[in-house]
Amino acid sequence: MDQIVIRGGQRLKGRIPISGAKNAALTLLPCALLTDEPLTLRNLPRLADVDGFGHLLNQLGCSTTIEGSRPEDFGRVMTARATTLTSTVAPYDIVRKMRASILVLGPLLARAGEATVSLPGGCAIGNRPIDLHLKALEAFGAEIELASGYVKAVAPGGRLKGGKFTFPVVSVGATENAVMAAVLAKGTCILENAAREPEIVDLCNCLVAMGASIDGIGTETLTIEGVDRLHGATYRVMADRIEAGSYACAAVITEGDVELVGAKANEMEATLSALRQAGATVEATKTGIRVAMSGRAQPVTLSTAPYPGFATDMQAQFMAMATLGSGASLFTETIFENRYMHVPELARMGCDIDVRGRSAVVRGVDHLVGAPVMATDLRASMSLIIAGLAAQGQTEVNRVYHLDRGYERLEEKLQAVGADIERISAG
Numbered sequence: 001m002d003q004i005v006i007r008g009g010q011r012l013k014g015r016i017p018i019s020g021a022k023n024a025a026l027t028l029l030p031c032a033l034l035t036d037e038p039l040t041l042r043n044l045p046r047l048a049d050v051d052g053f054g055h056l057l058n059q060l061g062c063s064t065t066i067e068g069s070r071p072e073d074f075g076r077v078m079t080a081r082a083t084t085l086t087s088t089v090a091p092y093d094i095v096r097k098m099r100a101s102i103l104v105l106g107p108l109l110a111r112a113g114e115a116t117v118s119l120p121g122g123c124a125i126g127n128r129p130i131d132l133h134l135k136a137l138e139a140f141g142a143e144i145e146l147a148s149g150y151v152k153a154v155a156p157g158g159r160l161k162g163g164k165f166t167f168p169v170v171s172v173g174a175t176e177n178a179v180m181a182a183v184l185a186k187g188t189c190i191l192e193n194a195a196r197e198p199e200i201v202d203l204c205n206c207l208v209a210m211g212a213s214i215d216g217i218g219t220e221t222l223t224i225e226g227v228d229r230l231h232g233a234t235y236r237v238m239a240d241r242i243e244a245g246s247y248a249c250a251a252v253i254t255e256g257d258v259e260l261v262g263a264k265a266n267e268m269e270a271t272l273s274a275l276r277q278a279g280a281t282v283e284a285t286k287t288g289i290r291v292a293m294s295g296r297a298q299p300v301t302l303s304t305a306p307y308p309g310f311a312t313d314m315q316a317q318f319m320a321m322a323t324l325g326s327g328a329s330l331f332t333e334t335i336f337e338n339r340y341m342h343v344p345e346l347a348r349m350g351c352d353i354d355v356r357g358r359s360a361v362v363r364g365v366d367h368l369v370g371a372p373v374m375a376t377d378l379r380a381s382m383s384l385i386i387a388g389l390a391a392q393g394q395t396e397v398n399r400v401y402h403l404d405r406g407y408e409r410l411e412e413k414l415q416a417v418g419a420d421i422e423r424i425s426a427g
């Protein structure tokens with residue numbers, strides 16, 4: 001398994017290109033199942049999860065062709081076409097490796113009137129049930145049975161129907177599955193307390209470009225008028241606001257000055273506000289967002305929440321940044337039940353972090369010391385990179401396959417702004 005080795009102490013200076021958003025790409029790709037015409041996605045990030053999703057689409061009979069990239073994009077162009085579906089089954093061996101595979105459930109139901117998708121199981125950050133996905137689909141007429149670790153869903157008569165569902169808990173994935181199921185239903189589907197993440201706005205805009213009728217995009221109430229069919233489209237994947245926020249934390253902890261090229265301030269206001277709370281200079285530029293810092297980060301008090309609140313996907317990265325802060329910072333993780341896996345690893349580098357249930361107090365220390373550490377999940381891995389960039393000496397991050405799921409060309413991007421970082425391939 002590859003390892004990333006960092007020799008800390010370099011201030012990051014320069015421009016970091018921000019790739020297409022992983023969490024947008026993973027909900028845009030299944031849209032190809034909703035039509036027999038080609039869906040072309042631009043600015044698609046080069047990530048393991050994107051490749052994995054392409055493999056799943058192929059298993060279902062959807063062709064995927066990579067077509068290089070446009071000069072104005074950092075990502076690739078992929079055209080996906082499901083002329084006819086050859087399968088409506090998402091098998092366990094694929095779903096267990098990539099939970100986002102569950103996002104084929106809604107589109108398969110909408111297109112084929114049936115779907116058999118493995119239950120994704122839990123993951124490092126929590127047990128992550130899919131009950132809300134299933135309840136929303138049932139509200140639109142789906143008949144669902146759980147058997148032998150699989151979800152078997154059927155649309156009676158081959159087509160879902162209008163209905164209304166109010167989410168008791170905001171769920172990004174369940175909102176995405178429900179929207180993709182509703183666009184071809186016979187009737188009007190209403191979703192209340194829907195997730196409002198920018199990635200869902202991207203999904204809705206792509207579906208509208210394909211001929212869907214969706215009102216309330218970006219709000220917590222989505223009204224979808226089902227149509228008989230969707231057509232192909234070309235759609236550009238939004239910039240990855242979590243990647244951008246991650247590199248912003250790296251800039252702050254190294255007292256650097258970077259421009260996050262392609263990042264959009266209006267999609268990450270809570271992150272930018274948290275950076276300013278830490279004392280960083282944050283300003284929009286013509287081509288992105290500039291983040292600069294001198295001195296130690298000020299203490300922050302951050303509680304994760306659904307968008308537009310402070311993103312749970314940013315918690316580990318801000319915690320790493322706070323380890324060298326000038327006081328005590330308080331974090332509260334309200335979304336997932338086990339999202340502090342990075343804490344024991346950060347402690348190996350000399351951090352002073354006290355976890356009490358859903359909250360964690362981080363007391364700034366004078367310095368961090370590089371050490372061998374283990375990545376456990378995607379965002380935890382990034383927090384170890386961020387700490388290693390500021391630590392004295394060498395840090396080796398193991399199990400970097402976690403990182404490769406969500407950060408494209410990480411070491412190249414950091415090397416280009418002065419980090420002493422390299423990937424050691426384990427062959």
Ligand code: EPZ
Binds near residue numbers: 026
């Ligand atoms: C998406 O996961 C993201 N993944 C996650 O990013 C992100 O952390 C999360 O949204 C929250 O923003 C992708 O978009 C591929 P949820 P998702 O459904 O959809 C509970 C990353 O690092 N819940 O919004 O799985 C759930 O347990 C990843 O890029 C139910 O109870 O998250 C959690 O407590 C990690 N029942 C809360 O809702 C359900 O049916 C929010 O989960 C669904 C969710």
